[in-house]
Amino acid sequence: MSGGLDADPGRTGRTDLTGLVYLAVGPERHGVVRHGLATARELIRQGGSVDLVHLPDAEGLREWSAGNRAGGVAVHLDVTDSLFGDTPREAVALLTEALEGNRTTLTLHDVPQPAEGAARYAARAAAYADLAQWAAGIVVSSAHERTLLERILTEHGGGSGTAASGPAASSESAPRITVVPLPVPDRRDPDAVHRARTDPAAWARQLPEELSGLDQDVVVLGFLYPGKGHAEALQALAAVRSQQSRPGSPAELPSRVTALGPVAAGHDHLVGELTEQAEALGLSFRATGFVADEHLDAALLAAGIPVAAHRNVSASGSLASWMSVGRRAIVPAGTYTQEMDRLRPGTLAVQPTADPLPALTAGIAAATTDPGLTWLDSSASLAPGPQDCAGALLQFLTETLS
Numbered sequence: 001m002s003g004g005l006d007a008d009p010g011r012t013g014r015t016d017l018t019g020l021v022y023l024a025v026g027p028e029r030h031g032v033v034r035h036g037l038a039t040a041r042e043l044i045r046q047g048g049s050v051d052l053v054h055l056p057d058a059e060g061l062r063e064w065s066a067g068n069r070a071g072g073v074a075v076h077l078d079v080t081d082s083l084f085g086d087t088p089r090e091a092v093a094l095l096t097e098a099l100e101g102n103r104t105t106l107t108l109h110d111v112p113q114p115a116e117g118a119a120r121y122a123a124r125a126a127a128y129a130d131l132a133q134w135a136a137g138i139v140v141s142s143a144h145e146r147t148l149l150e151r152i153l154t155e156h157g158g159g160s161g162t163a164a165s166g167p168a169a170s171s172e173s174a175p176r177i178t179v180v181p182l183p184v185p186d187r188r189d190p191d192a193v194h195r196a197r198t199d200p201a202a203w204a205r206q207l208p209e210e211l212s213g214l215d216q217d218v219v220v221l222g223f224l225y226p227g228k229g230h231a232e233a234l235q236a237l238a239a240v241r242s243q244q245s246r247p248g249s250p251a252e253l254p255s256r257v258t259a260l261g262p263v264a265a266g267h268d269h270l271v272g273e274l275t276e277q278a279e280a281l282g283l284s285f286r287a288t289g290f291v292a293d294e295h296l297d298a299a300l301l302a303a304g305i306p307v308a309a310h311r312n313v314s315a316s317g318s319l320a321s322w323m324s325v326g327r328r329a330i331v332p333a334g335t336y337t338q339e340m341d342r343l344r345p346g347t348l349a350v351q352p353t354a355d356p357l358p359a360l361t362a363g364i365a366a367a368t369t370d371p372g373l374t375w376l377d378s379s380a381s382l383a384p385g386p387q388d389c390a391g392a393l394l395q396f397l398t399e400t401l402s
Contacts, residue, residue, distance in 0.1 A: 229309030330363030
């Protein structure tokens with residue numbers, strides 16, 4: 001991905017986009033909704049003529065469209081199919097009925113991948129192909145996602161309208177697609193980082209009781225759902241403890257995996273299953289539930305060993321969160337993680353294998369002997385940040401919707 005952004009926020013000669021409505025649909029705690037709200041607010045901060053409208057759910061979108069569709073208003077919104085219907089087909093029906101395709105652009109999240117399983121992939125891929133061909137323009141959050149979407153469009157006869165180094169003209173049948181990476185806000189506080197690194201236990205004691213002991217844990221950030229990597233983290237930690245139980249090994253090793261975040265809807269059973277798995281391995285497991293914003297940065301700084309190993313990852317807000325406070329998460333090698341490592345060199349501890357279990361085992365073992373591996377060098381750049389990414393998005397929307 002050349003330069004990290006397909007659309008150049010510094011490009012000259014563009015006309016301003018006026019009268020854009022940025023819709024954010026869904027609960028504010030949802031990662032996709034949070035991203036949309038933050039992006040819209042950054043566009044407004046940059047002086048864009050943007051009206052941010054936050055709707056609570058799909059029904060709210062129906063109600064909003066009843067009073068606004070007739071005006072032909074230009075709209076941008078962030079989409080993952082589960083926010084807009086119980087099935088991918090319901091999501092497509094709602095969006096295409098509520099909005100005008102030639103005046104709507106979408107940022108598509110959670111782009112389908114074959115590894116999801118044949119039935120789930122087929123349903124979601126067909127829906128994403130329909131949305132990409134219906135909308136005036138499409139934004140994705142990584143070159144990896146663009147490749148996935150182009151494959152889907154080819155499977156469904158849609159062609160490719162990739163925009164490189166600024167959106168280029170595309171054929172009538174090919175969607176306009178650009179990449180705007182998930183931004184990483186730089187919230188690094190040198191004093192806080194120093195205190196967390198030099199006295200992690202004291203730093204962790206500042207947190208609420210339900211977050212106590214994070215400095216001693218292997219920590220997975222984000223929603224708890226199948227395939228997020230919690231099971232592999234437990235297995236890897238058990239392997240590390242087995243390997244380092246010999247004389248001369250570190251005196252204290254982590255014995256708990258913490259899921260730092262809430263359980264995804266419909267997956268409450270995972271807490272019990274992972275707890276049982278942990279006990280069978282001689283470990284413990286906990287899920288903290290939702291972490292309030294005022295405690296999140298401190299919790300990320302307090303975490304003993306940050307890891308991220310969710311399967312099928314193509315864009316990750318949790319990686320951005322770790323980076324934003326100065327932490328360097330342990331991740332398996334993969335198309336997306338290697339792409340992000342190229343975009344922001346030195347911000348991820350990428351392991352030399354894509355298999356989560358050996359990757360996490362090696363990474364956790366290294367971090368137990370050298371905790372500094374999980375911290376960013378102070379010179380590491382987190383760019384592109386929110387301003388860069390919002391500017392790139394604005395350029396694409398201007399050229400697509402003006």
